[in-house]
Amino acid sequence: MAMPDRLKDHRVVPRGKQRLPNALIEDLAAEWLEHGPACLRTMRSRDVTKFVELAYRTLPRDVLVTVENRSLPGGLEPDDWALMRRVLDLIKANADSNAGPGEVFGVIEEALRAHYAKPIEEPA
16 A cells, blocks of 8 residues: 555654555545545435535534524524515516615515405495
């Protein structure tokens, strides 16, 4: 077994139990550099749940604490936040760039009222 490149310049070369893990780490690193991104894309397309689990397990604990403690604006739930993002994206894509927030929300309110208006029944 060839000695890993990163160990050749060291004065103390790991022997016995340490030599195999170090070689394995070197081999895995080389494989990852060459094939890692393609493997991740394949994994994501085949099983997104496993892909997310791998990503979650790979993150350092201090990053996980930061992510878990982060709250969404207005205390919204993730589904409500996604809906808000969709509304904002629709506004940006369709509203006149010169329109102010009052005008934009007036148009939205009018459209919602017109769409969901209940017909007035005439007395018989």
